[in-house]
Amino acid sequence: MSLSQVDIDQRFEFGKELILRAGDLAMTYWKSLETLEVKSKGLQDFVSEADYNTEVLIKSAIKERFPDDAFFGEETGPTGIEGAEGIWVVDPIDGTQPFLMGMTSWCVSIAFVSQSQIEIGLVYSPAGNEFFIAQKGKGATLNGKVIQVRDAQTLNDGIVSVGYSNRTSPEQLIHMMKGLLENGGMYHRNGSGALGICYVASGALIGYIEYHINSWDCLAALLLVSEAGGRVNDFIADNGLHLGGKIIAASPKVFTQLDSFFPTK
Secondary structure, eight states: OOOOHHHHHHHHHHHHHHHHHHHHHHHHHHTTGGGOOEEEEETTEEEEHHHHHHHHHHHHHHHHHOTTSEEEETTTEEESOTTOSOEEEEEEEEOHHHHHTTOSOOEEEEEEEETTEEEEEEEEETTTTEEEEEETTSOEEETTEEOOOOOOSSGGGSOEEEOOOTTSOHHHHHHHHHHHHHTTOOEEOOSOHHHHHHHHHHTSOSEEEEEEEOHHHHHHHHHHHHHTTOEEOOTTGGGHHHHOEEEEEEOHHHHHHHHTTSOOO
């Protein structure tokens, strides 16, 4: 049996409170960075006790309130996915490197997915005092105010965020950047995919592109862009939830042009 609208609404209200609690915990670590235990997960990829403990807080609260829901977190992985009616997809601290450097461009990201549809998207940047909220079919807000994507007609009308990780080759990134710059675009990168996509929803940016991004980094923000009148690719198709994939989130008029900048291999 699929979840009812009442079921989704209950999770929406619960999620809004939970992400604020998680953000408060992450902030206590951010304010005492000198004491953090940090480990490397790979090239330019770090994790701290702040990431892990924040995810555990979120996971434990969900398990207590909605024990039949599945969970998919960056740090602890998938739990109960098979046959679940709903999946919480969580990045406890998106933008770990900026976080560890004392910068404000990091956030907590929580999405709720049911029947391959993103139903809830919550992104909270406590250091930046930005709380992005979206529920499918009900619009998107930033700090309680309705937001919409920028009415960009061409790439000259704003800035595009270009994401990058070591899952993308330098050649693939250069191909995308070349297309963007040769067509009058300008680029931006703040170290947090979730926030970069949210800035498309709020109109601060006109697009976000990345050759490969993980689901926990983007699902919540993708719903925000859609609910703010933007266009996004079908990320969950082709097993994007588990494997990740390419992403385009943009003002409608520039979406197709940004898509053309992706290398074919």
